[in-house]
Every structure is written in C-alpha cells, then in structure tokens.
Amino acid sequence: MEAFIENQFVRFVLLISTAVFLAYRLLLVSKYLCKEYLKQKSMVDRINSYLPQTQCGRCGYKGCLPYARAISQGDMINKCPPGGISTILNLVELLNEPGLRLNPAHGVFQPPLTAVIREEECIGCTKCIQACPVDAILGAPKLMHTVITDECTGCDLCIEPCPVDCIDLVLLPTSSPRYWLNPIIQNSRFNTLETN
C-alpha cells in the first residue's frame, strides 16, 4: 500500500484530482455568490418598481431607490405614505413578508397632489429649485419660478424651504375623473383630508 502511494504517478494523479476538486468547489461558490449578488440587485429594482417614485423622502431615505435598497437589506416595508396600501400589498407579495399597516410616523396616504407656485408672490430665491428632486421647477435667480405640472411628484419638499410660503399643494383634475370613492375610504380615510 505504502509503495503504491510512494509511486510518483499515483501521487501526481491524486494531486491533480484534489486540485480539480478544489477548483470545482471554488467555481460553485463564486457562481453562488454572483447569483446572490445579481438576485439582490434585481430585487432592489423590483422593489423600486413598486415604490411610487415621488422621491419625497418621507421614509427617511433620500429618494425611492435608497429606500428600495434598505428594504432589500431588511428595512420595514410600511414607510411609504404616497404608495399607500397598494405598495405595501405588492411588497408583501414580492418579499413574502407579513402584511403591515402604514406607519403613521411617516405620514398618511393622500391622493396625488401637485405643487403650484403663486407666481405674483415669488421672489425668485431658487431655494425650491434646489429642493426639487425631479427638477420640476423652472426659474432663475431673482426671476419668477414656476412648476412644470406634468413633472411634479407632489413630494412637498419645496414647501418648507420657500421663504415667502408661496407654494401650494393642490389636487389637479386628472384625465380619469374620480367620481367614485371606495365606500370605506369615504367613511374614514378621506375625512382627514377634508378638514385640512
């Protein structure tokens, strides 16, 4: 037996086979890691596709993509007020997590609003332009600013920096008129909106 192992050729074969085995294992591991990485990346994209993309930052992150990344690493899914119940339901389905109610600490659901600048009051400070996450405000220093209505996400980030409070959030009529309110919503959730 000893003589057999001592044999040069046998030793060579053993060495080669061990090397091949190890290389194969390494390949498997790296493949697995790659797969995981891609999965996570695509997962972030998929989570992001369910977020409303208002970029309002109410979740505590700077935009929807950072929040999607945080969710993929285990953050709570109920921090997005603009997405409302439908976002949570979609995420529950995607991530197979237990359903949660919207966390009121981050705000309540509202129908999509649009910012409108009261143009005669605007002093042209450009502060709202800097705050807008989607570059939906047009203007130049000391000149009147205006909101590109089609591009506005209604994130309300421009409200706070305005020194003269000349920006309003309004409910613009959409192309699909919404006459019919869900009877439940009519009774509870929208009441808070009416009192505002």
Place this chain on the structure above:
Amino acid sequence: MRFAEKIIESLCVSTRQPMPGGIKPPDYKQETLRSRLMPTPIPEELILPLAQHGNSRSRPLVKPGDKVLKYQAIACSDVTGIVDLHAPTSGIVLAIENFPIPSPVDKESKCILLKKDGLDAEIDHNTLANYRSLSYLELIKLIEQAGIFGLGGAEYPSRLKLKSGKNKKIKLLIINAVECEPYITADEALLREKAQFVVQGAEILQAACMAEHCVIVIESNKADAIKALEQTQLNSSIELFKIAAKYPTGSEKQLIQAVTSKEVPSGKYPTDIGILMHNAGTAYAVYQAVIEGKPCISRITTLAGGSLKTPKNFEALIGTPIDYLLNLCGLNQQTHTMTLMGGPLMGVKLARTDVPILKTTNCIIAASEDKFPPASIELACIRCGFCADVCPASLLPQQLYLYAKCQNFSELISHGLNDCIECGACAYVCPSNIPLIQYYRASKDELASQLENKISSEQWKQRFQHHQYRVKKDKEARRDSKRRETIKPTELTLKISPPIFSREAAKKEIAAAVVRVRKRKAQFIASSGGENTETDK
C-alpha cells in the same frame, strides 16, 4: 323570422344558451307610455357642452354674438372619437363659457350658450330619396357629418363603429331595441310611433357596414312596438327577433350572448366575432341624417319618476336644461328627493338639475321617497351567493367585493373586474344592502389612476436619476471653479481675442500661449491644477 333563425343557427357554436344570470325588477314602464311622443317646446336658452362625453372637447366654430341657423354646425373636431355639434334651433350665441354639466359631482365644462330667436329658421339641407345610389363610404360620411353618437349610452361615435366593420367582415347587424332597465321607454316609444323610420335607418346602417344580415331585437313584452314593427318590416329584409324580458339583456355583450349564444371574449369587441350592434335610436338618427339631411339635434328622452305629475317621453333638443323638462312634466317639489340620469340601476345621481340633455341622455328620473328610499345600512357579507347567481358576466361579485374592500388589485383583475358591466344586478339582490357597484366603480377608478401613476412614476424615476447626475456634475463644476478663483485672473487670461483662422495667426497664438504658460509657471509653482482645469474647459 325565416332568415333570422337561420343566421342565428349558423352563428351558434354550441346549443343555445341564454344569457346567464339576470334579474326581473318591476319595470314601471306603463305610466310613461300613456301619452304620445311629444316634441318639446324650445326653451329660451340651450346649453351645448363641447364635450358630449368624457373629457375630450370639440372646437367651437362660432363666436359669442354670432347668429346661427337650425342644423348649422357650431363645433367640430379633428380628433377621432368626438363628433360634430349642430345648432338645435336658430338664435344667437350668447357665450362660450364654463357651465355645469351632468355629473354626480358639481362639475363644469366649456359649453356654447345659445339663445333662441323664436324663428326656428333652418339652414339649407339636402334630402335624399334613394340612399342605395350612395356607396358605403358616402353613407359613413353623411353619418359622420350629422354628428351621431351611439344613442344607447355607450358614447361611441357611430361612424367609428361602422368603419371598424370595414376591415372585419360583419355577418350580423343587430339593432338593439331592448330596454331592460325599469322606467326607460325611449326606444319603445320611438318604435311605437316611428317604426318605419327605424327600419329604414337599420337598412341604411346595414348598407353602411355591409352586413350580411340585420335583425331588430326587442323584448317580447313590448306588444305595441312589436305590432308597429311587424307592420313595417313586411317589405324589408330586416328580421324581428323577440327575446324574453330580463335585466340586463340590453347591454351589448349580454344581448349578443342572448341572441347568438356567442360570448364576446374579454377585452375584445363584437366586431371581432363578426357582429355589430347599433341602438334603435341611432338607427332613427341615421335615417334622419341620410334621408332628411338633418343632423342629430334631438333625442328621445324619458322623463319618469314618482315626483312627476305627467311622466312622458319627449323628443327633446340637445342642450335643453333638465329642470325645464321636469317642470313641463309637473314636478312636485315636495316629494322630489333626487334626480337620476339614466336608469334606476345604472344611472348616476345628478348633483344639480340646471344641466343640459346630452346626446346620450335616455332617461331622467325625478325620484320620490317611496320608490327610492335612502340607502340602508351596509351589513356584513354573509356569502349567500345570490349575487353570483344573477351576474350576467358570470363573475363572482362576493369575491370582487372582498378584494375591493382590501384593495387587492391584482386579484381584482384576475377575477375579471374589467368584465363587470356595472349593471347593478348583484347589489339589487344583496340581502345585506352592500353598495357593490360603488365598490367596483371605485376600484376601477383606482386602477385607472394607478395605471396613470405607473406611467408617471417611470418618468419621475428617470428625472430623479438625471437630477442626481446633474447635482453631481454641478458639485464638481463648483469645486473646480473654486479652485480657479484661487488663481488671480491676469490680464492675459481675461482678454479674449476673436478667433482668426489663418496659419499665421494660429502660430502667433500658440507662441503667445507658450509664453503665457511659462510666465504663469514661473509665477505660481503649485498652479498646475488650475492650469489643468482651464485646458479641460
């Protein structure tokens, strides 16, 4: 009868199956049928909305102060899906402004306000003795010029319907005279008194869409209308087909199923299976447009309800205010609780009554307390399954209700919410008084706005990415410019000479630049960074 059964037999794939589900509510039709069809007196002012349906508006052809004649075109549109508007009477255009329009919420839209001059002077129009001399394209053009909508309530321009049949072979044209909803008798009154015109209109429609066969479908309990039709269709190729009265057989897809046992696939149109359907009112309007040369300026509207002294059918001009018509019928203010536009099951509650009649208004109901009691309290669903039994689209209303309540939209779609015709049969039989249709309508609205949001969110996503890219670039640029500011701008750098494109000048410039660089290098030893950015720029 002879051919109709054969066609229908040939269209049948399997054995005949009636429409699934359906209800038989009390119809209250007799009271409006007592009096004859009356043309209405012309009100002082007519309100003509530029948007006869939806949000798309036509373009006005007149200005405030213009005098218009009866039948004159006053608004047109190049966009498909909108039809022309014609003056219902002669008079002066007072204004083109926002006026309230029929809607469940207080809504305004741009309308032409027309004040009558009492002369009712007509614009010249051609009458046509024989439509058979015209090709189908000419017929469609005539129908297009007359601004005819599907007068049944589907709000789809008739010419588009006819054109859609051009590419697909139409086997059967169905004239829908089935008015299954309670109270509404507009089509029945029309057929009773103007059956020969409807039959002629149907013949024109058949010629315009080149359908092989044409049937008029009517409910078997409308005896007077059937009698009138049978008298007129003797010398015509058009067949009469009677079906049992059941709600909602008048709906397009349900009627096709009831007549031919063929189901229109979900998301498809009847033309895809070789069938075209037009309303009896549309056939009459087509007759008027082609033979008499009169565009669509009036429609037959039923005024019914417990609060009216004399409920009846009117041939009302488009734009007549609803309260004017209600007062003609002797509205009792004490018992009047609300006004419905459309039938009691599918109609909408109007927010106000000073709104005009549209081309699609087939019925106005002045409701009284005894027939329309206030909504009872919604109780829990007991899953009795009555709603599933009566659903004409073979859906599961109780499941849809649960998903609508928890706003699970993916399940709603997979359970066929989009196939729901909102007929209200499920809510009618519900023992727990659940306002099911409101849940479905709200969910449909929500789905529509979600689709809209999906499109805009993609746009926002891209804009956000671009914003981040821009901010990064700006930051870099600012950092660079700060560095540049640390270098004192010399006279040489500030002087900008206009470019001269000659070899000599170029050589000079290069030499000057070399001198400049050497000078600066000597001046600022650590200025290589600043120099770089300038060349970068």
